[in-house]
Amino acid sequence: MSIGIVDVGIGNIGSLRNAVLSQGWDVVSVQAEDDLEAITHLLLPGVGAFGAAMEQLARAGLVEPIRRFAMAGRPLMGICLGMQLLADRGAEGGDAAGLALIPGQVVAMTHSHLPLPHVGWNEAHQLRPHPVLRGIRDDIDFYFVHSFRLAAGDATAVLAETEYGERFPSIVAKGSVIGTQFHPEKSQTNGLRMLDNFCAWDAAC
Amino acid sequence: MPALLSPAGNLSRCSKCGLPETYETLEFDTQGVCNICRQQEFKHGAIDWAARKTMLEGLIEEYRGKYDYDCIVPFSGGKDSTFTLYHLVKEYRIKPLVVQFNHGFMRPNLLANNERTLRRLGVDAISFTPNWKLVKRLMREALIRKGDFCWHCHTGIFAYPMHVAIKFNVPLVFWGEPSSEYTAYYDYRDDAVEEVDENRFNRFVNLGITAEDMRGMIESDFPLDPRDLIPYSYPPLRDLKRLRYRSVCLGSFIPWDVKRQSKLIMDELGWQGDEVEGMPPGLYSYEKIECAMQGVRDYLKYLKRGYARVTQMTALDIRNGRMQKEEANKMIAEWEGKKPPSLEVFLDYLEMSEAEFNGIVEKLVVPPHKPDFQTIQWGRRTPDFERWYREPKN
Numbered sequence: 001m002s003i004g005i006v007d008v009g010i011g012n013i014g015s016l017r018n019a020v021l022s023q024g025w026d027v028v029s030v031q032a033e034d035d036l037e038a039i040t041h042l043l044l045p046g047v048g049a050f051g052a053a054m055e056q057l058a059r060a061g062l063v064e065p066i067r068r069f070a071m072a073g074r075p076l077m078g079i080c081l082g083m084q085l086l087a088d089r090g091a092e093g094g095d096a097a098g099l100a101l102i103p104g105q106v107v108a109m110t111h112s113h114l115p116l117p118h119v120g121w122n123e124a125h126q127l128r129p130h131p132v133l134r135g136i137r138d139d140i141d142f143y144f145v146h147s148f149r150l151a152a153g154d155a156t157a158v159l160a161e162t163e164y165g166e167r168f169p170s171i172v173a174k175g176s177v178i179g180t181q182f183h184p185e186k187s188q189t190n191g192l193r194m195l196d197n198f199c200a201w202d203a204a205c
Numbered sequence: 206m207p208a209l210l211s212p213a214g215n216l217s218r219c220s221k222c223g224l225p226e227t228y229e230t231l232e233f234d235t236q237g238v239c240n241i242c243r244q245q246e247f248k249h250g251a252i253d254w255a256a257r258k259t260m261l262e263g264l265i266e267e268y269r270g271k272y273d274y275d276c277i278v279p280f281s282g283g284k285d286s287t288f289t290l291y292h293l294v295k296e297y298r299i300k301p302l303v304v305q306f307n308h309g310f311m312r313p314n315l316l317a318n319n320e321r322t323l324r325r326l327g328v329d330a331i332s333f334t335p336n337w338k339l340v341k342r343l344m345r346e347a348l349i350r351k352g353d354f355c356w357h358c359h360t361g362i363f364a365y366p367m368h369v370a371i372k373f374n375v376p377l378v379f380w381g382e383p384s385s386e387y388t389a390y391y392d393y394r395d396d397a398v399e400e401v402d403e404n405r406f407n408r409f410v411n412l413g414i415t416a417e418d419m420r421g422m423i424e425s426d427f428p429l430d431p432r433d434l435i436p437y438s439y440p441p442l443r444d445l446k447r448l449r450y451r452s453v454c455l456g457s458f459i460p461w462d463v464k465r466q467s468k469l470i471m472d473e474l475g476w477q478g479d480e481v482e483g484m485p486p487g488l489y490s491y492e493k494i495e496c497a498m499q500g501v502r503d504y505l506k507y508l509k510r511g512y513a514r515v516t517q518m519t520a521l522d523i524r525n526g527r528m529q530k531e532e533a534n535k536m537i538a539e540w541e542g543k544k545p546p547s548l549e550v551f552l553d554y555l556e557m558s559e560a561e562f563n564g565i566v567e568k569l570v571v572p573p574h575k576p577d578f579q580t581i582q583w584g585r586r587t588p589d590f591e592r593w594y595r596e597p598k599n
Contacts, residue, residue, distance in 0.1 A: 024446025189404075196446070 002040035003199050004030040008060040010053040011082065011124035019185035023196040035067040041071055041199055043174035045185075046081030050090030050148070051105055052082055054098065063099065070101050073176045075203040077132075082151060083172065083179030092148050101177045102155030104169075109146075111166040117147040124160040124170045126180070132178050132197045133159065133171070140190045142170070148179070176203035216511050217572060222520035223533060227571045228264045228525055245524050254460055260398070261458035264451065265297050267425050268377040274302040276377040279366040280330070281305065282319040283490045283492035285381035287476055289455045290464040293379060294326050295473075298576045302375060303330035303356040304366040306436070307309070308358035310497040313478045313589050322474050333365055342427045343419065343437075345555050348562075351412045352509050352569035354551075355502060357500050360437040363401065363410050367440050367452070382461050383454040384409075401452040404438045429572070464527075465490035480587045482545035483507075485536055489518050497593045500545025508566045511574035544583030 003020050005013050007029040017027050020043070028039050036042065044066070046053050057063050070076040078086045087098045090106035098106070109116060121141040126133060149168035152158050160171035162181070170181045177200065184191035216225035219239035224231055232240045236406045269275050269467050278293065280286045293299045303323065311319075323330050346357035372380055383399050399405070407415075409475035416438040423429060470476040471491075478490030482500025493499045493514065507513040526573075552559060563578050570576060 022442055022446070024443050089531070200449075 001041065001199060002026050002028050002039045003037060004042045004064065005129060006030050006042065006044045006057075006066070006082075008056050008062065010056045011047050011080075013045055016043060016045050017197055018078070019192055020199065020205055023192060023199065030062075032098050034175045036065055036069055041075045041201075041202055042077070043065070043198075044078045044082035044085065046079065047145075048081060049093030050081065050084055050098070051093035051096035052097050053085060053107065054090070057085070066122075067099055067101065067120060070099075070175070070177050075198065076101070076177045077198050077199050078179035079178075080183055083181055084137070086172070086179045087150055088153065088178060090148070095146040095187045102150070102157050102172050102174050102179060103132060103153045104157075104172075105153070106148050107151050109149050109164070109166065109168070114118055115167045117145055118164045119145050121187075122134060122162050122164060122170075122182075124162055125136060126160045126171075130159050130171075130173055130178070132173070132194055133200050134197050135193055136197075142180070142184065142191060143185040144170075144182045151160065206518055219520070223516060223530060224520045225510070225512050225516070225574075226243060227574050228517075234249040236562065242524050243419055247493045252460075257458045261455075262297075262423065264377070264453070264458075265293075265299060268451075269299070272375050273373055274329070275299045275304050276379050277304055277370050277373070277375050278379050279304050279306070279362060280319075281495045282311070282315050282322065283493070283495045283581045284463065284467045284470065284476070285319070285456075287322055287470050287474065289379055290322070290328070291470055291474060292455060292459075294328060301328055301379075302369070302373060303328050304369045305330065305332040306358075306361045307332055307334040307363045308332070308355075308361065308496060309337060312479060312497050313592050315495050316479055318474075318476050322470075322476060323473050326576055329546075333369075333436065335361060336433060338431070339427070339433055341554055342423055344496070345557070346419065346422050347412065347414065348555070349565055350414065351427065352505060352566055353412055353502075354415060354498075354505075356412055356419070357413070357437060358496075359410050359465070360406075360416065362535055363406055364439050365436045367445065367450075368436070370450060370452075371444050371448060374448065376448045378450065378452040381455045381456060382463075384455040398453055398457045401454060402445075403442060406439050416563065420466050422578075463521075464492070479589075482547055483513060483540060483543055484515060484518075485540050490538075492518060497589075498547055498551055500547040500587075501551045504543075504548060505566065508563075508576040508578075509569055509574070510571045511576070512537075513541045542581065544581050545584050546586040546590055547593075553596055 003025045005016060005027060007013050007168065008031055011106065020027050027034060030036060030042065039068045066076070084090055084101040084106040085098050086103045087106050090096055090098055091108065092106065120143070122144050123139045123141050150167050150172065152172065157172050157174045158169040159173050161167050161183045162170035168181070172179045184194045209286065216227060218225045219233060219242060220237035221242045222239065224239055224241065234243065276293070276299060278286065278290045280290060280303045289304060290301065293301060343357040344354040348354040362366035366378060380401050411564055416434040420429065420431060420434055479494035480486045480490065481493055483503050503513040515537045519536060523530060523533060552562060
């Protein structure tokens with residue numbers, strides 16, 4: 001198994017890389033289409049604005065290759081902004097098209113009377129089981145940092161929800177694609193277990 | 206709310222099993238019953254043991270035949286690891302690699318048991334004995350720091366087999382008894398299988414002292430090669446995860462019944478119990494027969510916490526409905542708190558006087574207990590006393 005991490009300047013990959021290494025997996029940096037050939041699983045981390053991140057992916061020539069990777073049934077996991085990029089469109093930094101792998105739009109969290117960004121530990125209420133959630137108890141806390149949220153276009157793609165002034169999807173999945181609004185690499189035991197489960201997942205579900 | 210006062214001392218005790226407040230992780234509820242009694246009630250009532258057995262079978266089949274060995278069984282030769290080995294070999298026809306960490310004080314009866322068990326079961330075994338000079342230095346340091354000289358043994362027993370798992374590329378490791386049976390570090394009520402991993406190692410096996418800490422504590426006066434401490438260090442997580450290791454207790458999958466299991470290994474393997482210092486001969490003769498220094502360990506516990514293993518063993522029996530509290534109290538009064546003859550041997554090894562020993566212990570007493578060094582009498586020697594290793598007299 002060889003785990004690719006998209007590394008085109010849209011996320012801090014250090015802690016994610018260390019987290020995956022600690023679980024015994026080998027990590028490959030993915031900067032161009034060719035890098036996708038040798039890997040079994042792809043992690044898409046991200047921080048910053050939706051539009052700018054999609055531009056970076058486009059500049060690296062990775063938008064279509066990542067879409068093809070996922071459509072071929074190979075496991076892809078988006079983290080934080082990386083999860084939001086899986087959606088159809090995003091509003092952060094101007095309206096932009098996403099990877100369109102999970103139906104929905106990314107919108108600002110406006111209903112909240114609570115301060116933004118939403119930073120810190122919060123519970124993920126699981127709605128349905130998934131191999132990547134194996135051994136992770138319901139209502140466990142994960143670490144979040146975000147001001148935008150996914151407005152899911154397909155309720156069956158939502159694996160877990162979290163409450164922060166409003167209820168939003170914190171884990172989504174469809175086919176061989178999964179995404180977490182929180183940072184599993186910063187979420188200690190349960191986050192590491194999730195990453196480990198992802199790396200062991202054959203996406204044959 | 207404090208539990209009933211026992212006639213044996215001034216400590217609060219569980220109204221059901223009699224364990225005192227100085228017992229690690231112990232808490233009493235409003236009825237004065239301890240959390241270990243409560244989780245035991247859960248173990249008997251709410252765990253689906255049939256489902257656990259299916260989990261065990263699944264686990265064994267997942268690893269069977271894929272490596273040089275199906276699993277590793279860390280083995281002291283005591284009742285729990287002997288039963289674990291017996292059960293896995295007889296019930297599941299598993300091919301194990303038996304791994305023994307020799308702490309340095311294995312008693313003659315234990316060695317005879319081990320040879321008999323390994324021959325009768327027909328299994329491969331390796332034994333590892335660490336540097337004796339270092340062992341003595343580690344014992345002295347752990348005694349001074351924690352009042353518990355067994356650091357080298359506890360860390361070695363739990364860490365060394367994991368190194369062997371990596372070296373032999375065998376991911377599945379089977380320990381015996383889950384810690385929930387005796388303490389509340391892990392709780393049966395969580396309904397999760399306890400992983401014998403680095404978290405558990407750091408939580409209570411290593412007394413809060415890592416091998417790296419130990420290095421700093423002893424290297425100024427001991428000719429230490431940093432590699433000397435590898436057997437006492439947990440291997441890097443990445444190496445274990447690469448192996449896709451699973452390190453679990455057989456007792457997480459089958460209800461652990463020490464008396465039944467001890468009888469079974471006696472009948473089937475000719476395993477023999479032994480007399481242990483400070484314990485009523487014959488009654489718990491299957492318990493803690495592995496180490497010649499067990500008497501010193503129990504004596505230390507008595508000095509620090511005001512109870513020793515008679516209290517602990519009778520609490521287990523009371524909890525399981527096998528003994529009345531009055532009978533237990535009588536036995537505790539007669540056998541507990543005697544000075545073990547092994548203390549003389551121990552002090553010899555560590556080149557320490559009894560006054561120095563008592564001085565160390567005094568600083569580590571767990572309140573509200575107060576030991577009375579003046580009134581303690583010598584206990585009786587076990588029959589193998591003369592056969593224990595002694596340092597040459599200069």
